[in-house]
Amino acid sequence: MSTNKPFRVSVDVGGTFTDVAIVNTLTHELSVAKVPSTPADPMIAVMDGLRQGNVELSQVEVFSHGTTVATNALIQRRFPAAALVTTKGFRDVLEIRDGTKDELWDAYKDVADPYIRRRDRYEVEERVDFDGTEITPLNEEEARHVARILKRKGIETVAICFINSHANAAHEARMYEILREELPDAAISTSSEILPEIFEHDRFSTTVSNAVLAPLVTGYVNRLSRQLAEGGYEGDLLMLHSGGGSMTPQMVSKYPVRLAASGIAAGAIAVQDIATRCGYPNAIGLEMGGTSTDISLVYGGDIRITKQWQVEYGFPICFPSIEVGTIGAGGGSLAWIDEAGSLRNGPQSAGADPGPVCYERGGTEATNTDANVTLGRLGTELIGGALKLNKSAAEEAVRKTVADPLGLGIETAAEDIIKVANANMADAVRVLSIRRGYDPRDFVLVVGGGAGALHGAEVARDLSIPTVVVPPHPGVTSAQGCLLVDIRHDISQMYQSPVSSVDKDDLRKAYELLKAEGRERLAKEHVPTERMKFKRTASMRYRGQWRSLTVELPESGSPLEDAVALFHDEHEREYSFADRDGEVEFYQIGIVAIGELDSPPFAHFEVVEHEASTPATYRDVYFSAGGGWAKVPVYQRTELAPGATLVGPAIIDQLDATTVIPPGDVAVIDEWANIRIHIGLADTKDELHSFAHNLQSAGVNA
CATH class of the missing domain: 3.30.420.260 (Protein of unknown function DUF3822, C-terminal domain)
Structure with missing residues (x-):
C-alpha cells in the first residue's frame, strides 16, 4: 500500500442506485456515496458517484467495480451481430439443449430462443473422436467460405464450438486463424479455451454467451478505464467477476461472460x-x-x-x-391481487423509473416502499434528504391497490404487503x-x-x-x-479416471500445467510472484453418476485419500447419502489462481456498555404485534456508539438505509459498528442482562 495514494474505491451499479464505497487506508475511515443509476449508460452514474464522494482519482491506489452491464445485456438481449461456427450436424445443439423446461407442466411455455439465430449458425466439416483422435480433418475450403460469408454480413463476434474440442483443440485453433484473416477486428471465442468440458450443450451455451457479450462488455470496460485514466487514476481497473475474484480489462476481453453475475x-x-x-x-x-x-x-x-x-x-x-x-x-416490487383474490408481491417491479408511488415520478401501484412509508417504518426522506417521499400518495396507493379490493384497513393492507x-x-x-x-x-x-x-x-x-x-x-x-476481492482465475480440464487407477505422477503433471497457465494469467495482470496463491480442486463422482461434486485437494497429508473422504462427506451433506465403500472417480481437475491484494482496513472500536443516547425524534409507526400505532424513537446511526443498547420498537436512520427493530427485539452496536439485532431477546430479562454484561468484552457474539 502506497501512503501517497491512501484511498481504495469501489463502485457497484444496481438496478435503482449506483453505490460508491471509499476506504482511507491511513485513517481506516469508510465513507459512501449513492446516486441514481443511469441504465442507458451506467458509466454516467459511476462518474456521478465519484464526484458525489469527492474522490480524487490521482489519490486512489485500487479501483474495483461490480457491474450489471453483462447481466442486463443478456436479459434485454441487446447483442451485436454474432455467429456460431460448429461441426456439421450440430447446428441445433443450442436449441435442443438438455431437453428440460422451466415450467415442467406448462405445455405452451417454451424456452426462449437461443442468443444466436439459426440462420447465423454455420456448419463446417470436421470431426474429432471422444479421446481426441482426428476422424475427419477440418475442411479448410468450407471454413474459408464461412469466413467470407461472415465478413459480408458484418459479423462482430463469433463463437467456435466443435464437438469434442475439449479433447483436441487443433481444429478450433485452425478455424480461429482462418476467421481472423477475414475478420481481423471481430471478437472470436473458442469453446476449447472458454470451457474445455465434455457436455456440448454447457460448453456451447457458455461460449456463445461469452461471444455475444464480448463487444459490449469490453467496450464498456475500456471506456471506463480511459475515463478513470483521464481523471488521474494510474492503476488497473479491477472488475469483479462471478467467481468472487476480480479481473483486469485484459482478461475481461477474453472472458467477458464471467461478469454476468458481477454485482x-x-x-x-x-x-x-x-x-x-x-x-x-x-x-x-x-x-x-x-x-x-x-x-x-x-x-x-x-x-x-x-x-x-x-x-x-x-x-x-x-x-x-x-x-x-x-x-x-x-423496495419497488409491486403488490397485486391474483385471479383467486390472493395478495401477491412481485416479481414485477416499479424499478428506478417510475419507481414507487411515493417517489411521485408516475408510479400508480403500491410497492413495498409505499407499504413501509404507510406504516411509518420508512420516513419521508431518503439519501440524506435528496429524495422526498410523499406519505399521502403511498397511503392512497395501498388503499386502491390492496385495501379496498380486499376489504381491509390501510394499516392491515400495508402490513400484509410486507408480510408477503x-x-x-x-x-x-x-x-x-x-x-x-x-x-x-x-x-x-x-x-x-x-x-x-x-x-x-x-x-x-x-x-x-x-x-x-x-x-x-x-x-x-x-x-x-x-473492495475485498483478490484477483482470481478458475482454470480446469477434463480428467476422467477412477481414483484407484490414477497415476499420481500423471495427475501431478496435469496440475502443474494448469498452475503454469494460472501463473501466466496472473503475471499478465502484474501480480508479483510472492502474491500468487494456488488451490487444487477436483470434481468427483461415484462410478455411474452423471453429475459431480467439487472438493479441494489438500496440500499436505494424503491428497487423494483425503479428497475422497471430503467427497463422501460433501455428498452426504448435499444428498443425505454417501456410499463410502463405492468406487469414486475423477471427472475434472482445476486450479484456482489467486493474486492476493491487501485487504482494506476497517475501523475497530472499544465497546462500552450504555443505554442508547436520546433519540433524534419520534415517529408514529405501526406494528400489529406491538398493539398498533405507537410513538417510536428514531435514532441517527452516526450518534450510536459501540456498546449502545436499544430495545424495540425502534428505528435507526442513516444515509443509505433504515433499520427497523420490531417490538421484543434487542439491538446492540458492536465493536465493528454493526447493529446486531437479537430476535426476541427482550422477552427474557435474564438473557438480556447477561447479554448486556458480556458487551464489555470485544468480539463477543452474544
Missing part, C-alpha cells in the same frame, strides 16, 4: 467478511435492493460455489460462481439452506441493500434465525464487497 457476487463477499469479523462461521446474506433480493450462504467461513448457473433459463454459464439466489422482492414480501424472502432462504442440508437456526442473517435492514428482523423471525447483523453501511454492501 451479485459482491454482496456475498461482503457478507462473508462481515460475518467472519464478527466471529460467525455460518451466515446467510440477504441483500434487498430496489428491484430484487439476493440471497447467499456462507458455511464454515466459505461461500457456497456452483458450477452451473444462468441468467435466463436454458442457457447455462458453467464457470464457477458464487451461488446466489435472486427473487423479485425489492417477507414470506417470499424466507422461502428463498429455505431453498438455499434447508434444501441443501443446512439449518437456518445455525446461521446469522447479514442484511444489506437499501431495504434489507427494513425487513431483516422479521425475515429472521420467520426462519427462527436468532441474530441479524446490519453492517455500518447496509445500502452499499455490494460496493463494500468489491
Whole structure:
C-alpha cells in the first residue's frame, strides 16, 4: 500500500442506485456515496458517484467495480451481430439443449430462443473422436467460405464450438486463424479455451454467451478505464467477476461472460467478511435492493460455489460462481391481487423509473416502499434528504391497490404487503439452506441493500434465525464487497479416471500445467510472484453418476485419500447419502489462481456498555404485534456508539438505509459498528442482562 495514494474505491451499479464505497487506508475511515443509476449508460452514474464522494482519482491506489452491464445485456438481449461456427450436424445443439423446461407442466411455455439465430449458425466439416483422435480433418475450403460469408454480413463476434474440442483443440485453433484473416477486428471465442468440458450443450451455451457479450462488455470496460485514466487514476481497473475474484480489462476481453453475475457476487463477499469479523462461521446474506433480493450462504467461513448457473433459463454459464439466489422482492416490487383474490408481491417491479408511488415520478401501484412509508417504518426522506417521499400518495396507493379490493384497513393492507414480501424472502432462504442440508437456526442473517435492514428482523423471525447483523453501511454492501476481492482465475480440464487407477505422477503433471497457465494469467495482470496463491480442486463422482461434486485437494497429508473422504462427506451433506465403500472417480481437475491484494482496513472500536443516547425524534409507526400505532424513537446511526443498547420498537436512520427493530427485539452496536439485532431477546430479562454484561468484552457474539 502506497501512503501517497491512501484511498481504495469501489463502485457497484444496481438496478435503482449506483453505490460508491471509499476506504482511507491511513485513517481506516469508510465513507459512501449513492446516486441514481443511469441504465442507458451506467458509466454516467459511476462518474456521478465519484464526484458525489469527492474522490480524487490521482489519490486512489485500487479501483474495483461490480457491474450489471453483462447481466442486463443478456436479459434485454441487446447483442451485436454474432455467429456460431460448429461441426456439421450440430447446428441445433443450442436449441435442443438438455431437453428440460422451466415450467415442467406448462405445455405452451417454451424456452426462449437461443442468443444466436439459426440462420447465423454455420456448419463446417470436421470431426474429432471422444479421446481426441482426428476422424475427419477440418475442411479448410468450407471454413474459408464461412469466413467470407461472415465478413459480408458484418459479423462482430463469433463463437467456435466443435464437438469434442475439449479433447483436441487443433481444429478450433485452425478455424480461429482462418476467421481472423477475414475478420481481423471481430471478437472470436473458442469453446476449447472458454470451457474445455465434455457436455456440448454447457460448453456451447457458455461460449456463445461469452461471444455475444464480448463487444459490449469490453467496450464498456475500456471506456471506463480511459475515463478513470483521464481523471488521474494510474492503476488497473479491477472488475469483479462471478467467481468472487476480480479481473483486469485484459482478461475481461477474453472472458467477458464471467461478469454476468458481477454485482451479485459482491454482496456475498461482503457478507462473508462481515460475518467472519464478527466471529460467525455460518451466515446467510440477504441483500434487498430496489428491484430484487439476493440471497447467499456462507458455511464454515466459505461461500457456497456452483458450477452451473444462468441468467435466463436454458442457457447455462458453467464457470464457477458464487451461488446466489435472486427473487423479485425489492423496495419497488409491486403488490397485486391474483385471479383467486390472493395478495401477491412481485416479481414485477416499479424499478428506478417510475419507481414507487411515493417517489411521485408516475408510479400508480403500491410497492413495498409505499407499504413501509404507510406504516411509518420508512420516513419521508431518503439519501440524506435528496429524495422526498410523499406519505399521502403511498397511503392512497395501498388503499386502491390492496385495501379496498380486499376489504381491509390501510394499516392491515400495508402490513400484509410486507408480510408477503417477507414470506417470499424466507422461502428463498429455505431453498438455499434447508434444501441443501443446512439449518437456518445455525446461521446469522447479514442484511444489506437499501431495504434489507427494513425487513431483516422479521425475515429472521420467520426462519427462527436468532441474530441479524446490519453492517455500518447496509445500502452499499455490494460496493463494500468489491473492495475485498483478490484477483482470481478458475482454470480446469477434463480428467476422467477412477481414483484407484490414477497415476499420481500423471495427475501431478496435469496440475502443474494448469498452475503454469494460472501463473501466466496472473503475471499478465502484474501480480508479483510472492502474491500468487494456488488451490487444487477436483470434481468427483461415484462410478455411474452423471453429475459431480467439487472438493479441494489438500496440500499436505494424503491428497487423494483425503479428497475422497471430503467427497463422501460433501455428498452426504448435499444428498443425505454417501456410499463410502463405492468406487469414486475423477471427472475434472482445476486450479484456482489467486493474486492476493491487501485487504482494506476497517475501523475497530472499544465497546462500552450504555443505554442508547436520546433519540433524534419520534415517529408514529405501526406494528400489529406491538398493539398498533405507537410513538417510536428514531435514532441517527452516526450518534450510536459501540456498546449502545436499544430495545424495540425502534428505528435507526442513516444515509443509505433504515433499520427497523420490531417490538421484543434487542439491538446492540458492536465493536465493528454493526447493529446486531437479537430476535426476541427482550422477552427474557435474564438473557438480556447477561447479554448486556458480556458487551464489555470485544468480539463477543452474544
